[in-house]
Amino acid sequence: MESRNIRLAVIPGDGIGTEVVAEGLKVLEAVGTKIEPTHYDLGAARYHRTGETLPDAVLDELRGYDAILLGAIGDPSVPPGILERDLLLRLRFAFDHYVNLRPVKLFPGVTTPLADTPTENIDMIVVREGTEGLYAGTGGVMRRGTPHEIATQESLNTAHGVERVVRYAFEKAKARPRRKLTLVHKTNVLTFAGDLWQRTVNRVAEEYPEVATDYCHIDAASMFFVTQPERFDVVVTDNLFGDIITDLGAAIAGGIGLAASGNINPERSAPSMFEPVHGSAPDIAGQGKADPTATILSVSMLLDHLGLHDEAAKVEQAVAADIAEGRTGRSTSEIGDDITARVSG
C-alpha cells in the first residue's frame, strides 16, 4: 500500500529558528519519509510588516496538518509577550497541546556541567502541562503607572486539565524501566492548586500499582536536579514549574542546544507541534553558530508521534553517534549535514 504523504506545517519563526529548522528538514527528508512541508511565515518579521501574529485563517489552515515543526519565536524588537502569547501559546492552546513532553537525557559523549555525574544518572522525561496554570494569561492591572498600581496573575487549574496530563505521565512511567513518577509542585504554599494536583496524582496512582509515586517541592527539585538527578524518572508538573525545570534540565544534560520538545495533543484532535526548547537567540542569529541538534531530536519526536518509530529511532541514533564523536567548531549546516549523512547511510 502506498501510504499518503505526511503533511507538515513548518514555522521557522525568528532568529536562529530559520537556521535550525532548515537542518531539521534536511534530516527529515534524508530519513526517507514521504513528507510534504509547507512553510509559514510567522514571527517578528511578519508582525512588523503587517501587524499580524497569527491570523485566524492561518490557524484554521494549520489545523489540517499532520504535525507542525517550529523553530523559535521571539525578538527584542517586539514588546515581551506579544509573539509569545499571540503566536506560540495561542498554537499550544488552540490545538490543546496539554502534554509538553521534554526528555532530559545525557547522551554519552556530552559533557554535563555537573561534576562526577555518570551519564546514566541523567535520564528522565518531564511531562509539563501545556494549557493551564499561570499560562492562562488571566489577571490584570489597576492604576497602572501610579504608586497604587496592582498587577495580578492567575493560575487556573482544572480537574479535567490536571487529570489528563497526570494520566499521560503515569502511562509514560509505566512504560519505562524504573517506573517512577514524581509530582513537582509547591503544595505547601500554592495550597489550592497543589491540593488538586496532589489529590489527582494520589487517585490515579491507585490504577498504577506498578509505578512508584513520589512528591517534591519545586524548590527542592531544582536543588536535586543539580545534586541528585538520578532521583527522577518521569516528572509531572504544571506549566510554569515545567518551564523552569526543563531549562534547568537542558543545562544539566549538556545544554540548550540539545533539548527537544513536543507539544502533544494525545487525542490527535489537532496537530501536535515539535520545537527545540531553546529560544530565537537573536545575539547569534544568522551566523551559522546555532546547534540544530535540539531541532533534529524534535524531528525524531515528531516521527515517533506519527507512528514512524523506525525512522524516529534512526534519527535519534544518528544524533547519538554524531554527539559521541565529540566534534567541535562545526557550523549549523555542518552539524546538519553530518547527521543527515548518518541517516542516509
Add this chain to the structure above:
Amino acid sequence: MESRNIRLAVIPGDGIGTEVVAEGLKVLEAVGTKIEPTHYDLGAARYHRTGETLPDAVLDELRGYDAILLGAIGDPSVPPGILERDLLLRLRFAFDHYVNLRPVKLFPGVTTPLADTPTENIDMIVVREGTEGLYAGTGGVMRRGTPHEIATQESLNTAHGVERVVRYAFEKAKARPRRKLTLVHKTNVLTFAGDLWQRTVNRVAEEYPEVATDYCHIDAASMFFVTQPERFDVVVTDNLFGDIITDLGAAIAGGIGLAASGNINPERSAPSMFEPVHGSAPDIAGQGKADPTATILSVSMLLDHLGLHDEAAKVEQAVAADIAEGRTGRSTSEIGDDITARVSG
C-alpha cells in the same frame, strides 16, 4: 556606655531546627554579644498538642524583640501548608519582611557540584521579595473533588511592594564591587506582573546610573545558574521565583547546609528574622547529622542587621576558616563547637 542587651526570640521549630539553632546560639554567645534569648515553642509539636500554630498573643509578644532566630518549620505529620502558611509565612507577612536576603556564595574549600567553576564565579546575593506574589495565599477552589473542580492561585503585586524591594536591591548592588543588578522574572508570559516589575526596575535604575541593569527570564536564569553563575551579582525577583532560585543557588554553592537567609524589615518597624534556607529534614532529625553552618551564617547576618558588624564579620570568618579545613564526618554539635572555638579564640 553600657549597651543594653539584645533581646532575641528563638524559634527552633521542627526536625533539625532544634539541633541547628542550639549551635547558632553557642556561637552567638561566644562572640561576646550581650544577648538575652527567649525560646518559643512553635511548630508541629505544639500544633498537635494544642491545635495552635501562632497565637495572636505570641505574635504580639514577638513584635517586641530586636530580632528572631528561626530553625525550621514543617513536619510530614501536619497537612502541607498549615505550619508554612499560619506560622512561617504569617511571621514574614506580619513583620513586613519584604526583603528576603539570600547570599549565594561559594566559600573557598567547598566543593560545588558544578565542574570547572572557580570559587570566585559564584558570588551573588538574591534579593527575594517576601510579602507578595503567589505567597499572598489568595485563590480558591470550586466543585472540589468533582470532575469539574477548578483551583486557582493568585499572584498579587503592588507598586508599593515591588518598588521598595527593587530600591533595596539597587542599594545592595551599588555597594558591591561589580555593581550589577539582574531582574529575574517571566515577563513574556506573566505580562501584567512582569510589566510592573520591569517598569519599576527601569524607573529606579535612572537613579542608579552606576549600577548596570540586566534582565533574565526565570527559565533562562535557572540554566545560567548552572552554566554561567558569574553572570549574576545582585538578583532581584519575586517571592516564588526567589524561592526556587535560592534553593538552586544553595545547590551550586555547595549545598543547603551552608545557605543562610534573612527576612528583613529594613525600616525596623518589626523584628527581622534569620533562618537557614533548609527545611526541617525530618529524615535526619535527632541524629546529630544536620550541618549547623547555615544557621551560624544566619546568625552572622543577624549580627550585621543589628549593627554589630565586627561580630558579624568574626562569625563569618570563623565559618570560612572552618570550611576551608575541609573536615568531614563531624556531628552537628562538633561543627558548632569547632566554629565556637574559633570565635572565642
